[in-house]
Structures are given as C-alpha cells and as structure tokens.
Amino acid sequence: MVEIGQWMEGYVSTVERVFGDRAVFVGLQGSYGRGEPTESSDIDVVLILDRLGPADLEAYSALTAGLPHRELLCGFLSGWEELCAWTPAELFQFYHDTTPWKGSLEALAAGLDAAAPEAVRSGACALYHACVHNLLHEKDAGMLCELYKSAAFTVQAVHFCRTGDYIRRRDGLLSAVAAPERAILETGLALRSGGPLAESFVELSNRLLTWAQGLLCEAGAPQG
Numbered sequence: 056m057v058e059i060g061q062w063m064e065g066y067v068s069t070v071e072r073v074f075g076d077r078a079v080f081v082g083l084q085g086s087y088g089r090g091e092p093t094e095s096s097d098i099d100v101v102l103i104l105d106r107l108g109p110a111d112l113e114a115y116s117a118l119t120a121g122l123p124h125r126e127l128l129c130g131f132l133s134g135w136e137e138l139c140a141w142t143p144a145e146l147f148q149f150y151h152d153t154t155p156w157k158g159s160l161e162a163l164a165a166g167l168d169a170a171a172p173e174a175v176r177s178g179a180c181a182l183y184h185a186c187v188h189n190l191l192h193e194k195d196a197g198m199l200c201e202l203y204k205s206a207a208f209t210v211q212a213v214h215f216c217r218t219g220d221y222i223r224r225r226d227g228l229l230s231a232v233a234a235p236e237r238a239i240l241e242t243g244l245a246l247r248s249g250g251p252l253a254e255s256f257v258e259l260s261n262r263l264l265t266w267a268q269g270l271l272c273e274a275g276a277p278q279g
Contacts, residue, residue: 077105080158088154100130107134143170151221178209179270186264203243210236
C-alpha cells in the first residue's frame with residue numbers, strides 16, 4: 056500500500072509550488088482518509104483553490120501527471136466560493152469525511168448537522184433509483200457492489216440522525232448501527248470480498264432497494 060503520509064506531504068508541496076497561497080485547503084477522503092485502506096484503494100484527495108478556472112484544471116492535470124501512484128489519484132477539486140454554495144446535504148458528508156492536511160473547513164460547519172436528514176433522503180433517492188435501473192436494465196453485479204459501497208455513506212447519515220454521532224470508520228460503524236443498517240454494511244463487505252454469496256443478485260438488489268424505500272417512506276411520513 057501507499058505510505059500515505061509521505062505521499063500527501065509530496066502532494067501538498069507540489070500543489071503549493073504550482074498554486075502558492077491560492078491553495079486554501081488540502082484534505083484526504085476515502086479509505087486512506089479513514090485509516091482503513093486496502094491494496095486497491097484510491098487516493099481520494101481534496102484541493103480547494105481560491106477560485107477555479109480552465110487554466111487551473113490544465114495546471115492541475117500537468118502537476119499530477121508526475122506524481123507517484125498517479126493511477127490511484129482521484130478526488131475533488133473546486134474553488135472556495137463554489138464549495139460554499141454547495142448543497143448542505145452534500146456538504147454534511149463532505150465535511151465529516153475529510154481529513155485536513157492544509158487549511159480548515161470550519162467555515163463551512165455552521166448549520167451542516169441540520170442537513171443530515173436531507174443527506175439521508177438524497178442518498179436513499181439515489182440508491183432507490185439506481186437499484187431499480189440496475190434490476191431492470193443493467194443487471195450488473197459490479198454496479199450492485201458499488202451501490203452497496205455508496206450506501207455506507209447513507210448509513211453514516213442515518214446513524215448521525217438517530218444518535219448525533221458521526222462515525223467515519225467502517226468497522227466502528229458496523230458495531231454501532233441498528234440491525235437493518237448493519238445488514239447493508241455486512242452485505243457490502245461480503246460483495247467486496249469477492250467470495251461466494253448464498254443470495255442471488257435479485258435478492259441482494261431487493262434488500263438494498265427495500266432499505267432505501269423504507270428510508271424514503273420514513274422521511275415522507277407526516278410529523279407529529
């Protein structure tokens with residue numbers, strides 16, 4: 056695996072050489088950010104500039120071309136003003152899932168926790184639609200695995216709404232969540248392990264679809 060501390064130091068140094076003080080924030084997300092990478096993990100970096108234009112994209116493409124493990128690099132690049140205008144539901148996850156390496160995201164934090172229910176709803180909507188599409192049209196086991204992987208973020212938001220506790224690491228989340236959410240996480244882990252599963256593609260798809268459906272019905276239920 057990549058020695059991520061050393062890699063990030065080199066990345067920050069390269070970014071600062073090209074962009075200078077315009078690089079207002081650098082962070083790390085994903086499995087490396089959570090401290091639970093595998094051999095196949097991407098390096099999911101966040102770079103926020105004071106502003107972002109076409110020339111900046113070209114400059115960033117050029118600077119990353121020479122980085123070690125370039126094939127693993129992915130992540131998020133934006134200008135600060137655009138990030139501040141992002142939807143709160145997406146910023147909720149973004150803020151909580153990012154480990155800072157340079158700068159701070161604290162200016163974004165005010166009011167984000169109130170967006171957690173919408174993060175649940177948005178995640179459930181995306182999963183519901185994608186499950187139906189995959190069941191009817193793609194019938195793709197790889198896509199189903201990716202859907203279970205993304206469902207972990209919705210599980211985090213669900214748990215936060217219920218407890219006020221945001222758990223980044225998957226192992227800690229697995230031991231803390233309620234049974235329906237634990238089943239989603241366990242299925243996702245089993246799919247990513249690549250081992251044989253007792254349940255069929257349709258059964259596994261319907262499990263995720265039914266869970267997302269329940270979240271949406273709960274979100275849309277009359278209050279009081």
